[in-house]
Amino acid sequence: MQKAKRLIGLALVTCMAISMIAGCGKTEEASPSTATNSAVDTSASTGTETLDPVELQWYVVGNGQPNDMDKVLAEVNKYLQPKINATLKLNIFTWGDDFENKMSAKIQSGEKFDITFTSNWACNYQQNAPKGAFVDLTPLMDKYAPKTKELLGEKVIKGASINGKLYAIPTNKEMAHNWGFLINKDMADKYGIDLSTIKKFEDLEPALKIIKEKEGANGVEAFQTLTGESAYRVLDFEKLVDDNVPGAIYGDGRDTKVVNDFATAEAMSLFQTLNKWYKAGYIRKDADTITDYAPARKAGKVFATTASLKPGKDAEQSISDGVNWTQIDITPPRATTREMTGSMQAISKTSPNPERALMFLELMNNDAFLCNLVNYGIEGTHYTKVNDTTIEQTQAGKDNYNNSLQWLFANQFNTYLFTTEDPQKWTKFKEYNASSVASPILGFTFNTENVKTQIAALTAVKKQFMPGLETGKVDPATVVPKFTAKLEAAGLKAAIDEMQKQVDEFVAANK
Amino acid sequence: MGVTRTEVKEAAVPLKAKKKTGFLRDIVKNKVLYVMMLPLLVVLFFNNYLPMAGVLIAFKNYQYHGNNFFENFFLSDWVGFRNFEFFTATPDAFTITRNTLGYNFIFIFLGLVVSVFFAILLNEIKNKFLSKFYQASMLLPYFMSWIVVSYIVFALFGEEKGFVNKSLLPALGMQEVSWYADPMKWPFILTFVNIWKLTGYNTVIYIAAIAGIDQEFYEAAIVDGASKWQQIRSITIPLLKTLMIILTLLAVGKVFYSDFGLFFQVPRNTGALYDTTQTIDTYVYNALRNLNDVGMASASGLYQSVCGFVLVMISNLIVRKIDPEQALF
Numbered sequence: 063m064q065k066a067k068r069l070i071g072l073a074l075v076t077c078m079a080i081s082m083i084a085g086c087g088k089t090e091e092a093s094p095s096t097a098t099n100s101a102v103d104t105s106a107s108t109g110t111e112t113l114d115p116v117e118l119q120w121y122v123v124g125n126g127q128p129n130d131m132d133k134v135l136a137e138v139n140k141y142l143q144p145k146i147n148a149t150l151k152l153n154i155f156t157w158g159d160d161f162e163n164k165m166s167a168k169i170q171s172g173e174k175f176d177i178t179f180t181s182n183w184a185c186n187y188q189q190n191a192p193k194g195a196f197v198d199l200t201p202l203m204d205k206y207a208p209k210t211k212e213l214l215g216e217k218v219i220k221g222a223s224i225n226g227k228l229y230a231i232p233t234n235k236e237m238a239h240n241w242g243f244l245i246n247k248d249m250a251d252k253y254g255i256d257l258s259t260i261k262k263f264e265d266l267e268p269a270l271k272i273i274k275e276k277e278g279a280n281g282v283e284a285f286q287t288l289t290g291e292s293a294y295r296v297l298d299f300e301k302l303v304d305d306n307v308p309g310a311i312y313g314d315g316r317d318t319k320v321v322n323d324f325a326t327a328e329a330m331s332l333f334q335t336l337n338k339w340y341k342a343g344y345i346r347k348d349a350d351t352i353t354d355y356a357p358a359r360k361a362g363k364v365f366a367t368t369a370s371l372k373p374g375k376d377a378e379q380s381i382s383d384g385v386n387w388t389q390i391d392i393t394p395p396r397a398t399t400r401e402m403t404g405s406m407q408a409i410s411k412t413s414p415n416p417e418r419a420l421m422f423l424e425l426m427n428n429d430a431f432l433c434n435l436v437n438y439g440i441e442g443t444h445y446t447k448v449n450d451t452t453i454e455q456t457q458a459g460k461d462n463y464n465n466s467l468q469w470l471f472a473n474q475f476n477t478y479l480f481t482t483e484d485p486q487k488w489t490k491f492k493e494y495n496a497s498s499v500a501s502p503i504l505g506f507t508f509n510t511e512n513v514k515t516q517i518a519a520l521t522a523v524k525k526q527f528m529p530g531l532e533t534g535k536v537d538p539a540t541v542v543p544k545f546t547a548k549l550e551a552a553g554l555k556a557a558i559d560e561m562q563k564q565v566d567e568f569v570a571a572n573k
Numbered sequence: 574m575g576v577t578r579t580e581v582k583e584a585a586v587p588l589k590a591k592k593k594t595g596f597l598r599d600i601v602k603n604k605v606l607y608v609m610m611l612p613l614l615v616v617l618f619f620n621n622y623l624p625m626a627g628v629l630i631a632f633k634n635y636q637y638h639g640n641n642f643f644e645n646f647f648l649s650d651w652v653g654f655r656n657f658e659f660f661t662a663t664p665d666a667f668t669i670t671r672n673t674l675g676y677n678f679i680f681i682f683l684g685l686v687v688s689v690f691f692a693i694l695l696n697e698i699k700n701k702f703l704s705k706f707y708q709a710s711m712l713l714p715y716f717m718s719w720i721v722v723s724y725i726v727f728a729l730f731g732e733e734k735g736f737v738n739k740s741l742l743p744a745l746g747m748q749e750v751s752w753y754a755d756p757m758k759w760p761f762i763l764t765f766v767n768i769w770k771l772t773g774y775n776t777v778i779y780i781a782a783i784a785g786i787d788q789e790f791y792e793a794a795i796v797d798g799a800s801k802w803q804q805i806r807s808i809t810i811p812l813l814k815t816l817m818i819i820l821t822l823l824a825v826g827k828v829f830y831s832d833f834g835l836f837f838q839v840p841r842n843t844g845a846l847y848d849t850t851q852t853i854d855t856y857v858y859n860a861l862r863n864l865n866d867v868g869m870a871s872a873s874g875l876y877q878s879v880c881g882f883v884l885v886m887i888s889n890l891i892v893r894k895i896d897p898e899q900a901l902f
Contacts, residue, residue, distance in 0.1 A: 170867050172641040189865050194637040289844075306863055347732040351753050351841040411637055510864070511634075518659040518860035518869065525859050526844040526851075535754065536845070551664035 119175040123161040124154040129462040191229035196408040207424040221402030230408035235474040236372040238498030242392040284344040286367040292532035336534030349533035373490035395498040426472035439463035516553030631872040656872035677828040692779030711773035719834025756848040826885035
């Protein structure tokens with residue numbers, strides 16, 4: 063019996079040990095790092111005595127963690143500690159599911175972290191903010207981020223707010239968008255294609271014909287349109303939920319009537335054009351089974367594709383792809399909620415130090431040195447300065463710290479330009495922003511709560527039919543009616559009615 | 574010391590009372606075995622039973638208003654069965670259920686027949702080296718990830734550069750086929766791929782069972798002049814029956830689940846093929862991927878588990894009615 067008792071005791075101890083280990087997993091980030099402690103002594107400058115040392119966890123989307131992240135963060139922290147006595151831990155996850163799944167797991171399980179990238183296309187702002195995932199920054203802005211508030215201006219803050227509450231700070235960048243083509247300039251020059259004649263979508267066809275004839279045998283896609291990354295977006299509908307859910311108003315802002323955009327005459331005509339191009343062999347045959355657009359583009363095997371544009375988009379894209387792109391604008395610039403919420407940083411509800419996180423974002427937005435350090439790495443190591451505003455990346459920079467996330471980190475207007483970019487880029491950005499027409503429902507956010515059952519079902523239907531249509535693989539004359547019928551069976555009317563109701567309420571409230 | 578005293582005492586008490594303390598007595602008697610079992614029981618408790626309270630999320634509109642998971646959970650509103658509605662809201666509800674159940678029953682049946690067939694064949698190969706070689710090569714696909722399999726299938730059937738379209742069919746003088754556009758071809762492709770991937774593993778289990786059969790049965794049969802076929806039919810298969818029933822019952826419990834890798838990765842989530850490739854798991858993924866709704870996702874998991882549990886109970890009941898000795902419990 064004695065033996066048995068001892069064994070039971072041992073078992074209980076094992077149990078407790080296991081539960082302790084399990085319990086400890088969540089608190090690891092609470093302990094300040096040794097680096098933070100040693101820095102307290104050196105940071106005796108004014109204003110910091112009252113601040114305890116903290117570590118800020120920041121999650122963003124990108125190409126993954128660069129090799130030299132630790133080196134750069136060490137520099138960042140040297141600069142940051144005397145100012146706000148914080149150390150930064152920046153984590154870059156890779157595009158798509160990696161970032162998406164990690165962030166939704168962190169948010170849903172209530173893990174402690176401070177700042178996350180959020181937007182209408184990744185770590186969805188419109189869905190996470192109303193559920194209470196982010197801190198409401200509205201009351202904190204005046205105290206902790208007054209300069210940022212002034213910098214962004216009222217229009218942007220309104221556009222990024224949900225029901226008048228700001229849950230994330232938009233990146234200060236271009237605040238409008240337009241759609242058009244990215245064209246491989248080397249290929250166009252080689253065959254003497256005159257790009258100045260291309261004014262609307264259909265005008266591209268003769269160029270595609272030439273490329274198909276000359277380069278088709280080399281495996282060049284004359285026109286790239288893939289599932290999700292497709293030419294459909296050139297119609298520029300202002301979607302109310304996301305790309306997967308039918309329901310939009312016309313992008314030119316003619317009215318605020320909500321329509322099923324997949325069944326409009328404009329969509330039909332685009333699908334027909336694409337179907338014609340597909341049959342002519344301008345689009346790769348398996349386009350609807352491919353979602354990753356980057357490899358073919360980077361390999362220089364794409365002649366033309368559609369893209370969301372802004373001044374200097376072609377130069378930016380050329381640097382990131384290593385291909386000489388030139389852009390052709392098709393639609394006029396429009397300012398919609400989409401841009402205001404296209405790239406933002408939110409502070410997590412679970413953050414132990416939301417004020418410090420906001421102070422950090424204030425610094426990122428207003429301190430050009432810090433912003434450039436995070437963007438381009440260490441001067442002399444990762445880049446060399448050509449003049450005050452222009453830099454050239456070194457080989458080490460290209461290999462070990464090449465984030466290409468200027469549009470993500472805080473204030474793009476403060477970042478250096480590459481020698482290959484237009485020195486007037488920021489002036490053009492400002493002109494572009496000024497020339498854009500604001501959407502009639504700027505700042506509207508659809509609340510999915512009442513129709514989320516329908517939205518789930520509609521999303522699945524869209525994924526069944528849309529890939530075939532947007533890549534031109536199927537004949538729209540037979541497929542669009544089937545598509546529409548199935549959307550209706552999945553609750554299209556209820557969803558559109560709810561959208562219209564909320565849009566009408568928003569318009570009435572903002573008159 | 575204490576143990577001996579208890580045993581002596583218990584030996585003295587009448588039969589009825591002895592039965593009452595049977596469990597305790599059993600523990601004391603086999604305490605070493607029970608202690609060895611303890612760590613696993615602890616893992617089972619923390620890993621499988623504790624999180625079960627989470628099924629309640631399926632009936633809540635999960636929001637993030639608290640500071641951690643538990644606060645979030647308690648602060649969220651109850652919504653009854655609203656989270657389950659998206660199953661029935663889709664016009665594809667029938668297709669999805671049909672695909673999930675249909676594929677699973679085909680896989681269970683073919684998986685059983687093919688695995689047992691190969692197990693018996695491999696067992697009959699007298700050359701040990703060749704037998705092991707075949708066995709190992711059959712097992713190889715089991716260790717490939719579905720992503721790899723997906724690319725192998727794409728390399729075979731792709732329309733742009735696929736082997737079948739570009740090399741095989743032209744050599745046979747046939748037209749190219751749009752594999753990723755015709756849903757009717759996929760039940761065959763998916764079934765073949767699944768059997769190809771899993772047979773090796775199941776075969777190993779049956780080979781192990783065959784190895785455990787007493788050789789004397791076969792010797793006696795040979796003395797009686799039984800042919801190879803008669804030996805297989807009258808000795809091997811009947812003795813494998815118990816294992817077949819156990820494995821099948823376990824598989825029946827999972828018929829409402831589908832292998833996400835097989836149905837999502839292998840057809841590359843191609844919309845045109847949904848009629849024959851969409852199952853409950855892929856529908857849930859496609860429908861909820863952008864919605865980030867924990868409640869609805871939990872609802873789908875709960876629905877599958879409950880259906881699977883009910884099915885296992887029913888099939889076990891049927892087995893018990895026919896042959897009580899073969900039932901699982």
